[in-house]
Amino acid sequence: MDPHASTSERHASTESRSAPPIDTTPSATPPDPSGGGSGMSPLRSYLAEAAGDDQSSLWEPVNRRHATTSWTSVTEDRVLIDHLLGLYFCWEYPIFSTLSKEHFMHDLAQGGTKYCSALLVNAILALGCRFSDRPEARADAAYGATTGDHFFREARRLLTQEFQPTLTTVQALGLMSIREASCGRDGAGYLFSIRSMGMALELGLHLSGGTTAPGTPSAIELDARSVTFWGCFNLHHAWSLWAGRLPQVVRAAIGVRKPFLVAEREHELWTPYVGEGEQPQSGFQQRSHVRSVQICLCQLSELINETLFALYASDQPVTGRELVRHYTRRLEWHGALPEALRLGENSTPSVLTVHMYYHLSILLLFRPFLSFNIRHSTISPRVACAEAASSISSVLSTYRSLYTFRRVPFIVPHIVLGATIVRLLDPGATEAPAALVQGVEALTEIRACDVFADYALDVFHFHAQRLGLAVVRRAKGLILISLPPQPRAPFGDPRARSMLAMARDASGAADDGAAGRWGFTSAAPLFSPCTHQSVPLSFPVPTLRKTAVDGADPGGWTTESMLSNGFELAFSRRDEDDDDDDDNDDSDMEDVS
Helix, strand or coil: CCCCCCHHHHHHHHHCCCCCCCCCCCCCCCCCCCCCCCCCCCCHHHHHHHHCHHHHHHHCCCCCCCCHHHHCCCCCCHHHHHHHHHHHHHHCCCCCCCCCHHHHHHHHHHCCCCCCCHHHHHHHHHHHHCCCCCHHHECCCCCHHHECHHHHHHHHHHHCCCCCCCHHHHHHHHHHHHHHHHCCCHHHHHHHHHHHHHHHHHCCCCCCCCCCCCCCCCHHHHHHHHHHHHHHHHHHHHHHHHHCCCCCCCHHHCCCCCCCCCHHHHCCEECCCCCCCCCCCCCCCEECCHHHHHHHHHHHHHHHHHHHHHHHCCCCCECHHHHHHHHHHHHHHHHCCCHHHCCCCCCCHHHHHHHHHHHHHHHHHHHHHCCEEECCCCCCHHHHHHHHHHHHHHHHHHHHHHHCCCCCCCHHHHHHHHHHHHHHCCCCCCCHHHHHHHHHHHHHHHCCCCHHHHHHHHHHHHHHHHCCEEEEEECCEEEEEECCCCCCCCCCCHHHCCHHHHHHHCCCCCCCCCECCCCCECCCCCCCCCCCCCCCCCCCCCECCCCCCCCECCCCEEEEEEEECCEEEEEEEECCCCCCCCCCCCCCEEECC
16 A cells, blocks of 8 residues: 555545445334344354354343343333334444443343343443433433433442442443543543453453363353453543543553454344334445454554554654554555445445544544654645545545434544544635534534534634634525634643643633533643643644754764654754755654744
């Protein structure tokens, strides 16, 4: 894969493909949340063969008339519970899943406690509520902001009674992290993710399970442990990437294999379920390829892990060669995607979201270096960010045309905000006005299911105003306008300018110690910046520190360093004007601000 080609050239072969014929006949009945109907679980034949015939009884068809209401004290409405389970497994589960649906649904119906618990059920139901239009999905039927609060309160109560680390608690903590993020509480969501990852490591889920000899976990259990660990790994790295923090585990410490790829599971049909008796606008069915999505997301998270440790944990200055290497590996990941997961071949929400997340990872890789060029390379951090933002806009338009923004995975508004902020930094670009308007429109529509979108709009308008811009509504729709310049307070320490800290500034906390609109105070940021770490979405307010190291070297070059957004960038310049190229040139990064 040529890293020097433009994004449009690199992705033209995949994004320009026409989609294959799809069955557009609406499903007559809503899908069974268990995904199994009256047949045997798709994993049964594979796992029974791996674990022995004595394990096959675990995967026989189960009686779904078991009292599922016994798992929660919030409601006794079994229809509502099945409805919320169906919404979760349709819209959120295929992306950052911390549990195996087959294991969970079996124990849910049979009353087993190994792969199901009251804590886990309530966490799932709290997430499913945000996709539902039913008044029962709200703690207060007349107040939309209470969506899922009754189930989440029960989950928090049950969490206080969990004294021993268990597999289901790890899974529930991950889902509670997602739920807090969708409520606009990124700080709490990040902390739940840390707890989930920490408990997974405490249980040794990252270690190799070995064989299926007597006294070792069965193949069924190994699959559940693998899905749980890698789901936590993916979610934790999404948070680490967004917040600009070091992950809790390095890739070299992980011995567990990635989740099993089972053909029957891959060929299951996905239907955009919205509720019993309600037909979605797009009633077509597609193959889910849910395990392929999860495995590819694991591979991308491994690349993110390597990048975060290289940028934030190294005592060496960041070099352009290193940035290009990380960028190239992402391009190779994208080029190696299975055919079934390429745009034009698959348009399920999970596949579209993974593509947007991939472009976000590129955007956040180069975001701290917008004011620099990489010498001896045609790759420009500013251009790469702009192309990534443009690709996100393109995929976002596809998602909206197929499914609307009424139901989106929790990460989507974060992706939209990241792309929109980058566009805001270069409003003079040709596509910028339309992209900014699209971002505001998308966040406005997403607010129905994700409170973070409302939060993100406040962040956008706050920083747009600082730059003398605004997106306003006119008779023909939203437009971008310029505002009279207004004096604003300086941004402060650029290392603290993460999206979360920026959002805190926009939260309306006027006085120190006074809680703002989002429950934050102006006295303390969400994350105290570490001296050696930066954040990917900080505004470009570089702190210059140009210091000659040992004077000039024998080759006539002076080595300098620049501290920009917390990163120390090393570059060299010739002491005398000389335009000749030198194959041994150590120059790597140059400031163009």
